[in-house]
Amino acid sequence: MQKKLISFNKTFMQNNCFGDEKNPDVFSFVDKGTYVCLTAPHATSSFVQKNVKCADLYTGAIVKYIGEKYDFSYIVRNKFVAKKCLISDFVTQNNLQKNFFLDVHAMKDGNDFDLAVGIGYFREREYEKQLQWIDELASKYGLKYVINDKRYTGIKGLTGRLQKKTCMANVLQLEFSKSYRDIFNGFENVQKVTVPFLTDLCKMINQTKF
Numbered sequence: 001m002q003k004k005l006i007s008f009n010k011t012f013m014q015n016n017c018f019g020d021e022k023n024p025d026v027f028s029f030v031d032k033g034t035y036v037c038l039t040a041p042h043a044t045s046s047f048v049q050k051n052v053k054c055a056d057l058y059t060g061a062i063v064k065y066i067g068e069k070y071d072f073s074y075i076v077r078n079k080f081v082a083k084k085c086l087i088s089d090f091v092t093q094n095n096l097q098k099n100f101f102l103d104v105h106a107m108k109d110g111n112d113f114d115l116a117v118g119i120g121y122f123r124e125r126e127y128e129k130q131l132q133w134i135d136e137l138a139s140k141y142g143l144k145y146v147i148n149d150k151r152y153t154g155i156k157g158l159t160g161r162l163q164k165k166t167c168m169a170n171v172l173q174l175e176f177s178k179s180y181r182d183i184f185n186g187f188e189n190v191q192k193v194t195v196p197f198l199t200d201l202c203k204m205i206n207q208t209k210f
Contacts, residue, residue, distance in 0.1 A: 005062065012076075021079050026090075027075055027078065029075045034071070038074040046085070047081065047082055060076045062198070070202065073099065117145055119154065119172060130172060
């Protein structure tokens with residue numbers, strides 16, 4: 001697993017985390033025909049609010065690994081472009097908004113939780129089943145998590161933007177601390193917690209279309 005993750009990661013880390021600048025597409029959608037779709041909108045550095053946002057390290061590699069190994073659809077950012085380029089626009093332009101998205105992001109270590117689940121503008125009851133599964137899996141894999149922490153709500157990302165466009169509860173932002181993303185120094189956590197947690201959650205959501 002680690003060799004595969006490192007291999008995938010090299011693509012996103014080209015040119016100081018700017019990705020493969022020769023790639024013709026900012027985002028790519030790999031269609032595995034599943035209802036659930038993993039996303040890594042900051043797999044490379046991006047341009048956010050007139051500033052360069054650093055890459056969410058290892059998110060692209062993890063999302064691509066799960067997508068390829070377990071045959072789940074996924075979207076990744078391929079390269080940096082010095083202009084506003086949003087994954088939410090990519091989703092609607094390609095008529096993908098009926099999928100259920102697990103939007104994978106990065107947060108720093110130092111919180112008293114390992115995973116921040118963002119439900120955007122919606123209430124917990126709108127995501128009752130998915131949050132129940134997250135709770136079960138977090139307990140199974142020993143992940144401490146919070147829901148809609150004010151710093152990690154997803155309102156400004158894919159979660160909030162799709163909710164406003166579609167009025168559907170079909171996207172969750174999942175922010176993992178570095179110790180659960182680091183494919184080098186935290187590989188055991190990635191192998192035993194992050195990848196199986198996300199894979200199991202994908203399977204659960206994919207079984208039932210809401």
